[in-house]
Amino acid sequence: MRDGMPVVVTVREVIDETPTVKTLRFDSEFAIRPGHFCMVWVPGIDEVPMGFSSPGSITVQKVGEATAALTSLTPGDRIGIRGPFGNGFTPNGRVLAIAGGVGVVPLYPLAVNGSVDTFILGARTGTELVFARELSDLTDLKIATDDGTAGYHGFVTGVMDSEIDLLSYDTICVCGPEMMMKGILDRLSDAGIADRGQFSLHRYMKCGVGVCGSCTIDPEGLCVCRDGPVFTGDQIINSEFGTYARDASGQRKRV
Amino acid sequence: MITLLKDQVSVGGVDLDNHLILAAGVLGTTGASLSRMRRQGAGGVVTKSIGPVPKEGHAGPCLIPLAGGLINAMGLPNPSRNFVPELETLSGEPVVVSIFGGTPAEFGEVASWFEGIAAGFELNLSCPHAEGYGAAIGSNPAMVRACTEEVAAFGRPTWVKLTPNVTDIGSIGRAAEEGGATALVAINTVRAMRISIDLRRPVLGNRFGGISGPMIFPIALRCVYDLYEACSIPIIGCGGVSSAADTIEMMMAGASAVQIGSAVYDDSSVFKTIADELYSPDGVPAAEIVGCAHA
């Protein structure tokens, strides 16, 4: 057991990515691999898991109390970081990345380090696309929006079905809303390549280090924080993934 | 080092596959997670503590690893009665259901939900950081006795888990014994805190919490030793056990078995790792060493 006290960082810069998403750039960097996450301590409020968007930043969408507090921080404010935690992505060969909404965050460092050939980026609407400009320089970028205000009119799975030769990719890295990821897993499975998929899962987390059990998934009892957050498609195809998750009290709820 | 003969193990009425039991609240929140710990070598498992109503637990940070231990203030998160279906796939297994409540009647109510499912009950009279629960009642001998009587009335094995945060743990152990406990579990976490120097505030969301892991092993050992002198029911040693040598030392102090929690942080197969070293065909029977340090 090593000392894992939170490292206190100062917010240096706050970047508006979309009307609901902000990047907080810190005064220090962490030794991350793409797909790593940290536990972010918002003093007086809570501690929440968050993917790294770079070694020195997180990119946050306002969804609850802690993220509302994070997105209202200004330069000079201080927060605590524990991590990096988790296994991260392990891509090889030709790589397709697929992201929905802020699911792009853990995949972005993968594109920055040159690992991604093709990137499918989805969002509800054009103004909610995160990192689209950067990704178009780094990858062969394809865009989908639910309302058709940018790119393909529909879901990322629509782009997969119409424009992508799945079998030509060795690794398919995915992060986004669970039903989107489930749709992608179903397609990989139909093509007989579930094992090429690497899915970054979200589950409620309390400790982040594989002790409390709040993030475990059925039926194998794997910890999303420690054994994941990235799982291959064949690891999760016969699991609770796409069906239910547990809340803070450990009660099941549909996803 | 001395090794043990792999024999039948039964502690306080619960039959176990070995002397190494998963401690309450560590990876014990779901049936699948408990099954995984069984597959990874736990001779028996104790569930997360279950209470009369669902609880979300304290705001984070809830758990921080330290050099030589963990500090936590989870705040007893639990799904209450909705935990019953989690144990469906574990019927017939050595699963002990940990219970907490604010009154003897609440302990009895929770126990009734698991009457036909649990191999036994463990009363959490010892959580140091949940208002009105755990150690708040576990330091009062009359309350300890009343809660134990309520659960022991089901006629199932009834373990009582004690807090080290008292002046005389022996008197609490005797109260549990008088209430009908079949075994004592010692100890729960030791009251503690850490402060972030940079932020000038306690680091746990609950401000205070409890320490577990190797840091508390000598404290737990002393509690087991004292209980062995004060009581006559079996004792299960818990607190900082992370090796075969720790297990032997706990047994010499008076423990009939051990519980292991924090050591899964460094090795999720710690049960198997310890068992491989603890047992051998030419080992001694456990009875030969339990309490031998009192001679």
Ligand SMILES: Cc1cc2nc3c(=O)[nH]c(=O)nc-3n(C[C@H](O)[C@H](O)[C@H](O)COP(=O)(O)O)c2cc1C
């Ligand atoms: C994250 C965590 C959660 C715990 N939850 C419970 C609990 O619900 N009920 C309980 O009786 N003890 C609980 N404990 C205490 C442990 O069961 C055990 O008594 C303590 O950690 C000392 O053992 P160890 O050093 O092997 O971890 C918890 C401990 C930890 C670290």
Ligand code: FES
């Ligand atoms: S968050 Fe505690 S085990 Fe994963």
